Amino acid sequence: MYRPEIKVVDCTVRDGGLMNKWQFDDAFVTQVYQALNKAGVDYMEIGYLSSESAFSREEVGPWKFCAEDDIRRVTGGQERRVKLSAMADIGRIEYEDIPDKSDSSLDMVRVACYVHQIDAAIALAHHCMDKGYEVTINLMAVSTVGLRDLNEGLEDLAKSRVPVIYLVDSFGAFYSEDIDLLARKYLERLPGKTIGFHGHNNQQLAFANTIAAIIAGVNYLDGTLYGIGRGAGNCPLELLVSFLKNPKFRVRPLVEAIEAQILPWRQKIDWGYFIPYMVTGVMNQHPRSAMAHMESDKKDQVTEFYDQLTRPT
């Protein structure tokens, strides 16, 4: 599938950091950066853009903030082909804490929001655009949004200046047919805009759903090395790049980075296909209950978790 408009966005540090509070060391972030450079990946989402007042640096690592000094320390003095992105959550970043583009190594800011936050997201996105950044809005948890709310949200987004809107399967609840239907709806209701897709792997469908999105006309595609990410994780970047067949991409640097940096984390944190994540995906629920179960001492007592989630209430 060679379509020059397609952009691949790696979220290894940002979404993977949800599993370890962004406690990746500099060697990790530097090697991921270098691998993405060599692999021809378009964007690296290096973390979140948060105000220092919103989180404590004693609890979370530097990639929850993406301070310019930290970014320069891991990317400075090196060839730069991959663009850098950071995600901004509504309410966790003050406008004045966003640097001007000319003072920042970041190229893109992606504003994540729920449907009831769309107005705030558009305002923040316009602010970032005015500061000089490429900007997207990533509308999360669409699998729980009613049709009327979704239509209204898309109408508001259509009127905005934001050029890229993401369809996000936050709970890993969607089948490929859902993605096909929703992607076509986004394309139709957001004329002139580019659509992106970010999947989760609760039902082992993140990669398949990304392909469904591509076929439907989606052009911004998220992945992470070896699928690292919250809960069941994301679309594995190495699978996506292998699929795309665009001659600009190289798979080998991704495999190298997986060997050196991701496999060691595989021993320490559990992302990927586990029954608790599968159950929240099938039930279309936030993975937080599954993450709590996976972190408890009864991780393998999966029937108990199943009963807890499926019990009639």
Next chain:
Amino acid sequence: MYRPEIKVVDCTVRDGGLMNKWQFDDAFVTQVYQALNKAGVDYMEIGYLSSESAFSREEVGPWKFCAEDDIRRVTGGQERRVKLSAMADIGRIEYEDIPDKSDSSLDMVRVACYVHQIDAAIALAHHCMDKGYEVTINLMAVSTVGLRDLNEGLEDLAKSRVPVIYLVDSFGAFYSEDIDLLARKYLERLPGKTIGFHGHNNQQLAFANTIAAIIAGVNYLDGTLYGIGRGAGNCPLELLVSFLKNPKFRVRPLVEAIEAQILPWRQKIDWGYFIPYMVTGVMNQHPRSAMAHMESDKKDQVTEFYDQLTRPT
């Protein structure tokens, strides 16, 4: 997707046994059997039907043979809703070693073959039908078969009396678009026959490809508990049953069996998504080189394996 014609075939013991030489103890096989009964799964493939002369019982467990005594020991005296199946490989079973249906607990024999063995497979399949069994032919490794060979093979199968023909993605190389195309081709060229699908998970597409097969009109669907199976494994049965939404199915017994019997094996053998299996899938190769790498002491040296498989020859 509620379609009454759909039959679900569990291959946990048969395909999972490829990872441990069928060394499952009786408690394992019994609990899988009971779980499938309770879950409403249509068939349990309990192993291979092989002649005693073809393998040594010192090397392989009982489910490489499926002797009637062994089957009765694990299933006897219990409610019986699930039908039992065994797979027969060309050249590993003598005609006279196949019992008459009246002397066997087996309901179905699935004959596995490569395209050059289709004539032998049809003869063996007819022999099994004449002995009273339900019969399928599972044409393996189609991703490496040329178009003319495939068309000729399908022509031969169309002339046979065998009622069910399987499309098999042995190497986990197919994308859903391939499955859609091939499933429609099988349906068109095999009029009056039922089509089945058996996937492998090298690219995390076994479940997605099974859904693509269902949409194309495929009615026999293979899965295994937690995806256990050769190399990257198979379509996870619990995902498939969750998807089908047929009121006859129950997911909970599958989760129970995974907890009690599959998770302990997860500590001992590696099936699922690993880079070596991903690489053979992308390269459309038999997983044997990846399995050897995974069993070696350099399992995590995945770049070396990538180089070995992608080196120009």
